[in-house]
Amino acid sequence: MGKFNLPKTIKKLFQIFIFSFVVLNNAASEITYKEILKDPINLELNLQYAKEQEEKKNYKSTIFTIQCIRN
Numbered sequence: 001m002g003k004f005n006l007p008k009t010i011k012k013l014f015q016i017f018i019f020s021f022v023v024l025n026n027a028a029s030e031i032t033y034k035e036i037l038k039d040p041i042n043l044e045l046n047l048q049y050a051k052e053q054e055e056k057k058n059y060k061s062t063i064f065t066i067q068c069i070r071n
Helices: 006-028 033-038 043-055 059-070
Strands: none
Touching: 033 043, 043 059
16 A cells, blocks of 8 residues: 555645635625626625626726726
């Protein structure tokens, strides 16, 4: 049998856990345009939506959202 290296195994499991947490957290926190329409004056929600749209390189939505915040 091969050697079982506990520290490497724990490190690998920890990396998988962190990766899964980040992926699931990002997927769960994505804001939809429907949420913006339900609460259009929520500054925090609008800013998060603008950031998410920028990350997706959807610049028209980003600019439109920021313009709505300014008004």
